[in-house]
Amino acid sequence: MKLYYSPGACSLADHIAMHEAGLTFDRVRVDLATKQTETGEQFNQINPKSYVPTVEMDDGQRLTENVAILSWVAQRKPALAPNGEPGSLRLLEMLAFISTEIHKQFGRVFKPTSDAEAAAAREKLDQRFQLIAAMFAGDYLFGSDVSVADAYLFTMLRWANHVGIEVPAKLNEFAERMRTRPAVQLALKHEGLD
Ligand SMILES: N[C@@H](CCC(=O)N[C@@H](CS)C(=O)NCC(=O)O)C(=O)O
Known part of the structure; x- marks a missing residue:
């Protein structure tokens, strides 16, 4: 893989989640x-969409899109999804x-077509980080156990920090908590990050 x-x-996000799941994979x-x-390969030969992430399974099948890859990791390791009957739906939600509401907004911050667009995107992100802070059910988004969604949120919080978007204290505490996790430390190390 x-x-x-x-x-x-x-x-x-996928890198962290795959380590959390204990999967063995090459990067x-x-x-x-x-x-x-x-x-030395042309990436668009591997994924015609030309964007990461892409996972190649051992049988050669390829999976793209964060939502699909993170859902697949949670299927491989159900402890990384919330419990209960609607758990998989809550994860998908x-x-x-x-x-769609956080990740995509960052595009308008990283490459705005105008100052007004960048300001509008920052305002939206501000609102959405406040919303997601209010959704926390415990130390992690769904309670006391980490899920694949936490890996995605952690990645978005790194970006927020990078572009100077201030987030609620609860999210900074969450990011610090995530940083203590061996899976997060391993992924950061493998990617040559802090
Ligand atoms: N819809 C895709 C978007 C992935 C995406 O935005 N990837 C970025 C990096 S964070 C990328 O590879 N961009 C390069 C490009 O679009 O040329 C997903 O959620 O997986």
């Missing part, structure tokens, strides 16, 4: 500027929120 990633990109770094992998 292989994870195609770029250091600090959204693929960090292949992708240069998003040149779209070349570290092994949270992953969709992080993907």
